[in-house]
Amino acid sequence: MKVYISNYLSKSISILSYPKFEVEKEIYLEEDIYPHHICVDEEKNLMYIPSSSNGILYILDLISNEIVESISIGGNLSQISLCNGELFISNEDSNSIYILDQKTLNPVGIIGVDEMPHGFDFNNIENKLYVPCVNSIICIDTLSKCIDRKKEIGFKAWHIKIDCKKSEIYTSTLDGKIVILDESKMKIIKVLEGFLLPVQVCFSYKDNKVYVADLGYKNISILDYDTGELLGCINIDGNPQGLEITKDEKLLIVSDTQKNAIKIYDTSNDELVKEIKVGKEPTTILCV
Template sequence: MKVYISNYLSRSISIIDYSTLELEKEIYFNESIYPHHFCIDKDEGLIYIPSSSNGILYVVSLDTKKIVDSISIGGNLSQIMLYNNEIFISNEDSNSIYIIDKKDLTPIGIIGVDNMPHGFKFDIQTKKLYVPCINSIVCIDLLTKEVVRKIDVDFKAWHISIDKKKKEIYTSTLDGKIIILDKDTLEVKKILEGFLLPVEISFNYMENKFYVTDLGYKNVKILDYPTGKYLGYINVCGIPQGLEVSKDERLLFVSDTQKNCIKVYETCSNMLIKEIKVGKEPTTIVCV
């Protein structure tokens, strides 16, 4: 398994070997590409990077480390995912989700949503895409490409995570809250407070807890999974942003945008076991 990290200011992708926790390689890009969100096509050996600076989607070879294709979409591109040979990209400027054919990068369609769709998450069980927008949550059917559900809310939704065990979704907000919603109805079930600027949310079912990077308090909050009760925090001693629990749930990866490193913690003890130097302003972490 590999751990991929986007480094926004150094315009690069770092690749860490999971078994050794050593930096394996760094892929540098030209002046146009500022990677924030990205996705990996492991079978094809490709990275898809939407650049918010110029509205272009770049396709980069993991083997040659070079751009092999691109398409100009325009706008402030953000989150990206692959599904069924299709690429889904959120565009904050046009308040929409763009759909691109993976094979030849031709446009398939555009789905209009609400204001500033920054992050989104795909639910593999129901084949639905959940999109947090400012003051609403939108659910899109990936087969019909239609909005099938929407709920207006009085909080500023930002990032979102799917609970794989319960029929729930968790969204962080710019208002300093974590909102738990019913996945089917989008009704609000619980509101968790005590955050300043929560960003990413990751679940650890083995340890029965979940984590939230709090950019405002500069720590990682630890909460009880069954109840949502606050258990404590990890003092990052930097600025945490990206967050990912390893597939075996033994390790927690946190990107520190202040010290330009990935901090690795044991989930059983919350102890820091390694700091891995990467590029400038590491943000998104993907374990594949």
């Protein structure tokens, strides 16, 4: 497994080894490439980087460390993911999801959604893509490329994470709340409060915990998986933004945009294991 980090302000990609979490490689990108979100195809050794500054999608060869191709999409590009040989990219300016064929980079389709689709998450088993927008969550069928259903939630949805175990959707909002929906019915189950600016969410099923990165309070909230009650907080002493958990669920990885570091925590006791300096303003974390 490798850990990939996008460093927004230093315009670079850090690649960390696992399980030692040492910096194996630092790839510096071209002047106009500001990497916020990324996705990786390990088989092809390619990384896909949408640049929000100029609306261009860049393809980085992870062997040569060179940009091998680029395509102009336009607008404020945000999140990107691979699904069934297609690239899905959210565009906040045009309020849409762009779909490209991975091999040819030809357009497959454009799906109009509601205002400001920043992030999204896939249910690959059901072939569904869930997109948080201002005031709504939209479910897209990735096979038909059509909107399957939509739920207005009354909050400014921002980031989203699917809980595959319970078939629930956790949505962080700019209103300082986490909205939990039933995935099949798109019905609000619970609204969790007490946050200031929640960003990413991840689950430790092994330890029965939910982690929420709160950029406003500069900590990681630890919630009981069954009840949603607050169990405690991890004080980051910085600005937590990216959040990821290793596949064995033993380690929590946090990007600190203030200290320009990646911080590793043991999920059994939530104590700091290691801190690694990377580029400026690390945002997205990928464990592949």
